[in-house]
Amino acid sequence: MRIILGIGGGIAAYKAAMLLRLFSEAGHDVVPMPTDSALRFVGAPTFEALSGHPVRVSVFEDVETVNHVRQGEQADLIVVAPATADLLARLAAGRADDLLTGTVLTATCPVVIAPAMHTQMWENPATRRNVEILRGYGYTVVEPAVGRLTGRDSGAGRLPEPAEIRDAALAAHAGTRPRATARTEVRPQTAGHAGPRADDERAGDRTPGGPRREGPLGGRRVVVTAGGTREPLDPVRFLGNRSSGKQGIAVARAALDAGAEVTLLLAHTEVPAPAEEAGLTIRSVGTALELREAVFAALAEQPADALVMTAAVADFRPGAYRESKIKKDPEATDAPVIELVRNPDILREVVQRRGEGGPAPALIVGFAAETGSEEASVAELGRAKLCSKGSDVLVVNQVGTDLVFGSDRTAATILVRRGSETEETDVAGGKDDLARRLVELMASHPDMRRR
Numbered sequence: 001m002r003i004i005l006g007i008g009g010g011i012a013a014y015k016a017a018m019l020l021r022l023f024s025e026a027g028h029d030v031v032p033m034p035t036d037s038a039l040r041f042v043g044a045p046t047f048e049a050l051s052g053h054p055v056r057v058s059v060f061e062d063v064e065t066v067n068h069v070r071q072g073e074q075a076d077l078i079v080v081a082p083a084t085a086d087l088l089a090r091l092a093a094g095r096a097d098d099l100l101t102g103t104v105l106t107a108t109c110p111v112v113i114a115p116a117m118h119t120q121m122w123e124n125p126a127t128r129r130n131v132e133i134l135r136g137y138g139y140t141v142v143e144p145a146v147g148r149l150t151g152r153d154s155g156a157g158r159l160p161e162p163a164e165i166r167d168a169a170l171a172a173h174a175g176t177r178p179r180a181t182a183r184t185e186v187r188p189q190t191a192g193h194a195g196p197r198a199d200d201e202r203a204g205d206r207t208p209g210g211p212r213r214e215g216p217l218g219g220r221r222v223v224v225t226a227g228g229t230r231e232p233l234d235p236v237r238f239l240g241n242r243s244s245g246k247q248g249i250a251v252a253r254a255a256l257d258a259g260a261e262v263t264l265l266l267a268h269t270e271v272p273a274p275a276e277e278a279g280l281t282i283r284s285v286g287t288a289l290e291l292r293e294a295v296f297a298a299l300a301e302q303p304a305d306a307l308v309m310t311a312a313v314a315d316f317r318p319g320a321y322r323e324s325k326i327k328k329d330p331e332a333t334d335a336p337v338i339e340l341v342r343n344p345d346i347l348r349e350v351v352q353r354r355g356e357g358g359p360a361p362a363l364i365v366g367f368a369a370e371t372g373s374e375e376a377s378v379a380e381l382g383r384a385k386l387c388s389k390g391s392d393v394l395v396v397n398q399v400g401t402d403l404v405f406g407s408d409r410t411a412a413t414i415l416v417r418r419g420s421e422t423e424e425t426d427v428a429g430g431k432d433d434l435a436r437r438l439v440e441l442m443a444s445h446p447d448m449r450r451r
């Protein structure tokens with residue numbers, strides 16, 4: 001397919017050359033489209049030699065071909081990596097002052113944007129707002145990684161590794177990123193994680209389209225993840241898990257009943273998604289990387305009081321996505337070997353960002369599914385996990401073929417960190433019971449009460 005590779009003028013522009021190479025090696029025709037500033041970081045000959053295409057920057061080159069319209073029409077996929085803060089602003093505003101922005105405006109294909117910049121620029125309300133606007137256009141915005149930045153500093157804003165961007169881009173093109181979002185409204189006026197607007201909302205109406213709701217979590221915002229992620233292998237196959245989504249949906253329900261405003265990030269579920277109602281916003285995701293992106297977007301766009309990570313997130317994904325179905329060779333007896341790569345640990349990253357002062361909820365709740373073993377019981381594994389993940393609460397389920405997954409019933413231990421102590425509560429019964437108990441614990445938790 002024909003991929004337009006937009007390149008912004010940031011220090012990570014050199015990684016675009018590697019991304020170009022990855023796409024070319026997979027058989028794609030890549031048209032590099034750097035901005036003027038990008039060419040101050042990496043020269044045109046690098047992109048021309050790697051792609052076999054001349055580099056054009058302005059709409060006033062190759063005018064006889066009306067290049068920005070032609071490029072937009074011919075593109076199957078547009079990937080912008082790295083996208084600078086400036087480029088995000090120009091794209092969000094619908095500007096067309098160079099070939100890249102003009103091409104994005106004329107194209108109808110999927111657009112994937114991978115921003116990279118210093119943490120302060122990334123967390124600035126103007127950038128957050130631009131990202132939300134771009135997501136509102138249906139573009140995929142890949143969350144930047146946390147790590148070393150230009151100089152000796154580090155934080156959120158690093159361009160993800162080229163292979164990760166490639167996978168996100170190909171998944172977006174293959175349509176594995178569900179766009180069906182119950183309410184992914186663009187609300188620029190509420191974007192940002194700080195400032196007077198956020199405080200006003202905490203004090204008064206926070207539920208979109210409705211008054212402040214009553215209950216122990218009245219005036220609180222809770223982000224809940226639910227379901228199981230699916231990691232595509234090829235257009236027909238994926239690696240999935242047995243999560244039904246029942247527990248996460250029950251938590252969302254219990255939080256709504258307790259008066260919270262709930263954002264439910266829904267991966268694959270075996271049960272229908274809840275119907276729309278006041279106080280509930282649902283966003284659909286497919287893969288672990290998409291869930292990560294949705295979690296950080298939900299935490300950045302409005303302050304959240306609690307995050308409950310109920311979703312079963314794949315620890316690994318196939319290292320490469322095949323664009324056509326993997327065929328069996330009738331002559332051969334062997335089977336293909338699938339190489340897996342690790343997915344990011346979303347829960348741990350949220351905890352880490354909170355430690356660094358980034359936008360994060362007061363209360364972070366993780367869920368862990370353990371089978372137990374001869375060496376360690378489920379409770380012991382849970383305690384060790386609470387320590388290693390650093391969340392405030394961990395709900396540990398014992399899972400097995402007929403246990404918990406898909407069932408309406410559950411048996412779990414809720415581990416709550418209280419200073420250096422851990423409080424343990426065993427709950428056995430319906431998933432609704434566990435959800436209500438968890439919400440009670442959240443409402444009475446000192447970190448929630450302090451907010």
Ligand SMILES: Cc1cc2nc3c(=O)[nH]c(=O)nc-3n(C[C@H](O)[C@H](O)[C@H](O)COP(=O)(O)O)c2cc1C
Nearest residue numbers: 008009010011012035037038084085086087116117
């Ligand atoms: C050394 C250096 C590194 C920069 N790195 C970034 C960056 O990583 N991200 C960013 O948004 N801007 C960065 N900038 C600022 C952009 O180059 C500047 O905003 C420019 O106008 C972007 O143009 P463009 O969006 O048309 O590519 C950097 C500037 C310099 C001088």
